Amino acid sequence: xFRTKRSVLVRRLWRSRAPGGGGEEEExxxxxxxxxxxxxxxxxxxxxVCGGGRGCCCPGKAGRGGRASAGAEAELKALTxxxxxxxxxxxxxxxxxxxxxxGGARTPCLLLPAKADSRLGQHWYPLPVLLCKVFxxxxxxxxxxxKRLCGCESYGKAHPELVCCNPHHLSRLCELESPPPPYSRxxxxxxxxxxxxxxxxxxxxxxxxxxxxWEEKTRVGRLYSVQEPSLDIFxxxxxxxxxxxxxxxxxxxxxxxQKVRSKIGYGIQLTKEVDGVWVYNRSSYPIFIKxxxxxxxxxRTLLVHKVFPGFSIKxxxxxKAYSLQRPNDHxxxxxxxxxxTVQISFVKGWGQCYTRQFISSCPCWLExxxxxx
Numbered sequence: 001x002f003r004t005k006r007s008v009l010v011r012r013l014w015r016s017r018a019p020g021g022g023g024e025e026e027e028x029x030x031x032x033x034x035x036x037x038x039x040x041x042x043x044x045x046x047x048x049v050c051g052g053g054r055g056c057c058c059p060g061k062a063g064r065g066g067r068a069s070a071g072a073e074a075e076l077k078a079l080t081x082x083x084x085x086x087x088x089x090x091x092x093x094x095x096x097x098x099x100x101x102x103g104g105a106r107t108p109c110l111l112l113p114a115k116a117d118s119r120l121g122q123h124w125y126p127l128p129v130l131l132c133k134v135f136x137x138x139x140x141x142x143x144x145x146x147k148r149l150c151g152c153e154s155y156g157k158a159h160p161e162l163v164c165c166n167p168h169h170l171s172r173l174c175e176l177e178s179p180p181p182p183y184s185r186x187x188x189x190x191x192x193x194x195x196x197x198x199x200x201x202x203x204x205x206x207x208x209x210x211x212x213x214w215e216e217k218t219r220v221g222r223l224y225s226v227q228e229p230s231l232d233i234f235x236x237x238x239x240x241x242x243x244x245x246x247x248x249x250x251x252x253x254x255x256x257x258q259k260v261r262s263k264i265g266y267g268i269q270l271t272k273e274v275d276g277v278w279v280y281n282r283s284s285y286p287i288f289i290k291x292x293x294x295x296x297x298x299x300r301t302l303l304v305h306k307v308f309p310g311f312s313i314k315x316x317x318x319x320k321a322y323s324l325q326r327p328n329d330h331x332x333x334x335x336x337x338x339x340x341t342v343q344i345s346f347v348k349g350w351g352q353c354y355t356r357q358f359i360s361s362c363p364c365w366l367e368x369x370x371x372x373x
Contacts, residue, residue, distance in 0.1 A: 009092040010084045013135075014077065016099045020138040072121070079118055080134050083127065087112075095166065099135050103168035103282060104238045104266050109153040111162040132167045136310060146170045147312050149280065150230055150271050171280045171312035174305070176294065208272055212367040213245055215257050217360045221248040223369075226270070233366065234267030234282070245364075260347045260363035268344065270368065277316035277370070279344065281307050288349040290359070291342040292324060293317040304351050315342050316370060340370040 003011075084092065091110055098107035110131075117124045125133065126143055133140045140146070148155045152169035154162075207225040211233065214220065224243045232242035245264060252258075266282035281287050289305045293316055307313050321340055345365040350356040359365055 006085070006089055006092065009089070009096055010081060013084055013092065013096055013099060014080060016096070017080070017134050018136050018138055076120060076134070079120055079130070083118060083130065095131075098166055098168045101238060102266075102284075106239050107166060107168065109164035109169060110166040111153070112165045114160055114163040126163075128163060128165045128167075128170060131165050132170055135167045137172055140172070145173055147173050147278075149269070150273060172308075172310050174307055174311050174313040176305070207371060209270075209277070209368055209370045211243060211270070212369070213243075213248065214360070214365050214367065215250055215252045215261075215363060216254070218252065220245075220250045220252075229273075230269060230271045232267065232269050232282075235261060235264035237266050237282075254363070257363040264346050264364060267346075276314045276318060277342075277368075278312050279307070279315040279342075280312045281309050283346070284309050285347045286349075287347075288345040288362075289313060289315055289342065291315050293320040304349060306349060315344075316340075316368075318370075321370075321372075340372045342368040342370075344368065 084095075087095070087110075094108050095110055097105055098110075101107070112127050114126075116127055118127065118130050119125075120130070120133075123141070129140060129143050129146065132146060147170065148164075149169050149171060150156075152164050152166070154160055154164040154169075157163075207227050208229075209226045211224040211226060211231070212219055213224075232240060234240050234242065234244060235246045237244075245261070245267070250257075250261075263283070263285050265284055268287060269280040269282055271278045271280070276293070279287075279289060286309065287307050289307060290302050291305075292302060294305060294313075295302050305313065343359050343365060345359055345362040347364070348354075348356065348362050350359050350362055356362055
């Protein structure tokens with residue numbers, strides 16, 4: 001039977017949908033189970049449960065639920081096909097490239113009418129949310145759960161006539177826990193003297209942060225100065241442009257370090273935005289973040305936050321960081337302070353419930369030092 005190129009693209013896209021169902025019936029059944037007291041079973045089924053209470057700030061591991069019922073699957077398929085068949089052939093090709101590369105390739109925006117909502121079950125979804133639900137997060141329910149990436153044409157636009165529906169131009173928002181679990185707290189540490197000396201050296205102040213890459217207790221390579229508002233930090237990224245960790249010369253022969261290094265993959269995206277600095281986990285494994293502005297200002301310890309793949313977190317807040325300084329502290333503007341540092345570990349976490357008590361025991365990690373001037 002002869003098939004057009006458009007129909008082939010639609011079929012390939014449907015086959016590339018995110019695993020884990022996506023039907024409303026399954027979600028409603030999980031909610032009912034929770035209300036009935038089946039907490040243990042519902043913890044695995046409900047999308048908005050926070051990662052097992054282990055310092056995770058992301059509402060569940062997306063895309064790992066069971067398959068939806070046959071009726072819900074058929075409804076989702078029909079709705080998805082109806083949306084995809086409205087797209088031009090070039091738009092279908094761009095969307096397929098984005099989905100198959102898992103966001104690793106640079107793909108154009110998929111601009112569609114902003115008011116073209118679609119009904120699935122008893123709920124109405126904007127097109128960006130629907131396509132994210134199909135291709136990335138089957139448990140996604142509302143547009144407030146996602147954040148648009150700064151490189152997207154629709155970023156920062158309040159009420160556009162056309163909105164980008166490329167699912168890899170959005171990220172899932174992390175929700176911070178309150179109060180945080182005490183076991184994952186980690187004592188504050190301070191900047192390394194070498195880093196402090198580098199930041200105090202006279203010269204170009206146009207950079208807004210510098211990044212240091214560490215393997216356990218050894219720093220690999222030089223400090224990377226960041227001037228552009230967005231930076232990709234990766235090991236292996238198609239069309240990658242930024243801080244490539246794979247190009248650094250490392251003498252570490254540890255099997256664990258080499259194993260974790262190979263899992264960094266697409267890495268993270270570090271973005272300076274109006275409200276602070278955001279970290280987007282582009283890799284296929286969790287990352288762990290410690291920042292003074294993510295925690296209680298009165299705390300003497302900092303919480304280590306676990307961020308799942310595809311999720312974003314506001315890792316640093318300039319306004320909050322300045323408010324954390326001591327009043328009339330004249331030395332504050334003369335030297336770096338630990339509150340202007342964010343530490344990020346790839347794959348492996350640290351804290352009281354891990355064999356690694358300190359981040360210097362983690363195989364591969366970053367230290368992001370912000371310019372406080």
